[in-house]
Amino acid sequence: MxxxxxxxxxxxxxxxxxxxFYYGMRLLPPAKRMAMYAIxxxxxxxxxxxxxxxxxxxxxHLQRAERIYxxxxxxxxxxxxxxxxxxxxxxxxxxxxxxxxxAGLLDGMRIDMEAVCFKTFAELERYCEYVAGTIGQMxxxxxxxxxPAAFQWARDMGIALQLTNILRDLKEDAKxxxxxxxxxEMGRVGYSxxxxxTSRTTPAFYALMNEQTRRAKAYYERARNLFPLVESxxxxxxxxxxxxxxxxxxxxxxxxxxxxxxRIHVSGSKKLQLVWGALWKASATx
Numbered sequence: 302m303x304x305x306x307x308x309x310x311x312x313x314x315x316x317x318x319x320x321x322f323y324y325g326m327r328l329l330p331p332a333k334r335m336a337m338y339a340i341x342x343x344x345x346x347x348x349x350x351x352x353x354x355x356x357x358x359x360x361x362h363l364q365r366a367e368r369i370y371x372x373x374x375x376x377x378x379x380x381x382x383x384x385x386x387x388x389x390x391x392x393x394x395x396x397x398x399x400x401x402x403x404a405g406l407l408d409g410m411r412i413d414m415e416a417v418c419f420k421t422f423a424e425l426e427r428y429c430e431y432v433a434g435t436i437g438q439m440x441x442x443x444x445x446x447x448x449p450a451a452f453q454w455a456r457d458m459g460i461a462l463q464l465t466n467i468l469r470d471l472k473e474d475a476k477x478x479x480x481x482x483x484x485x486e487m488g489r490v491g492y493s494x495x496x497x498x499t500s501r502t503t504p505a506f507y508a509l510m511n512e513q514t515r516r517a518k519a520y521y522e523r524a525r526n527l528f529p530l531v532e533s534x535x536x537x538x539x540x541x542x543x544x545x546x547x548x549x550x551x552x553x554x555x556x557x558x559x560x561x562x563x564r565i566h567v568s569g570s571k572k573l574q575l576v577w578g579a580l581w582k583a584s585a586t587x
Contacts, residue, residue, distance in 0.1 A: 302382070302384055302387065304379065304387055306384065307385070307387035307388040307391075308335045308338065308385035308391075310342070310385070310388070311338040311341070311385060312335070312338045312587075314342040315338045315341045318345055321546065322341060322542060323341075324338075325537075325538040325541035325542040326338065326341070326538070327539060328537040328538045328541060329534070329537075329538045330534050331447075332395065333396075333443050333444065333534070333535060333538075335388070335392070336392035336395065336442055336443045336458035337386070337538075339385065339388035339389045339391075339392045340389070340436070340440075340443070342388055342516055343385055343454065345405060346362070346366045346369065346385070346405065346575055347363065347407065347410045349362070350362030350363045350366060350410065350424070351411075351414055352413075354475075355414075356414075359414050363410055363411065363414075366407065366410075368401070369383060369385055369386050369389065369408055370389060370403040370560065370572060371400075372386045372390075373386050373387075373390035373393055373394050374387075374390070374400060378390030378391075379391075387511070388464065392531070396443045397442060398442045399444070401435075401436040401438075402436070402439050402572075403435070403439075405430070405431050405434075405435040406431060406432060406435040406436065407497060408431050409431025410432065412428055412432075413532045414527065416479070416481040417474075417479040417492075420485055421483050421484075421485050422485075422516075423523055425481055425482075425483055425484070426460060428481070429459065429460040429461065429463040429464065430456060432463060433460060433462055434459040435459070436454055437455030437456055437459035438455060438456070440455060441455045441531065444539065445531060445532030445534075446530050446531055447529075447531070447532070448544065450530060451527055451530035451531060452464060454524055454525075454526045454530065455524075455527055456528075457520050457523040457524045457527075458520070458521075458524035460520050461520035461521045461546070462542075464513065464516065464517040464520065465546050465547075465549050465550045465553075467482070468510065468560060469560060469564070470512065470560075471572070472560060472561050473564075475497050475498045476501075480494055486512060487509060489581075490503040490505045490509045492505040492506050492509050500561035502561065506558070507558060510553075510558040510560075511580060514550065518550065521543070521550070528551060549566070552565050
């Protein structure tokens with residue numbers, strides 16, 4: 302398998318995952334787009350390891366993901382039989398991506414291997430930094446940046462997106478034994494873990510969700526500072542990613558926090574609207 306085929310493999314993996322990220326990536330120049338596909342393909346291996354497997358089997362799959370990124374930094378990456386190693390190896394060299402974000406994401410994945418129960422928001426924030434802020438760091442390297450402050454704002458955007466995911470997936474995560482909402486804050490409004498596991502929508506639930514939504518929007522607001530700091534040919538991608546997830550958060554709120562029913566998502570027509578808006582908007586900011 303050559304490098305072109307390796308990147309095609311990663312592109313197919315990204316497309317088949319059905320993520321909103323794919324729509325934004327399509328707006329990048331070819332080299333940046335291919336690098337994002339490589340990063341996404343690797344991160345999916347990490348996600349699948351803890352979502353589809355348990356215990357020692359999950360750890361073995363995470364070790365495989367770890368070996369993939371480490372092999373990508375080795376001199377022989379270009380002849381490696383794994384297409385993700387090849388594509389990732391080319392990307393980390395082309396865009397000077399350090400190892401630390403890869404290691405950090407794996408640290409976050411290992412948190413998900415056990416039952417998750419955060420006491421404070423500081424613990425939840427740290428988790429979000431691991432599993433999403435690290436992806437933000439990689440993206441900044443690929444997008445190109447004018448000021449190192451971009452890394453701080455990318456961290457905030459990663460946290461905003463992860464908090465949105467957490468609010469959307471409360472029911473599914475609770476079934477997996479993952480309670481991401483801080484116990485201190487749940488206790489303060491009188492909403493218990495049992496209430497969450499049994500999908501109870503009480504006045505305490507709405508108070509809790511309002512608080513979580515306000516916090517997530519504060520992270521989105523800070524993330525707006527990232528836009529002036531990245532290279533212009535990456536702005537449209539960044540804008541679509543930002544607006545798609547912000548749209549999910551708004552839908553969570555506008556449906557009265559109906560996160561225990563049908564999974565909230567952005568419709569295909571809305572995705573196309575956001576993509577066309579990014580293509581035609583003269584200044585691709587938010």
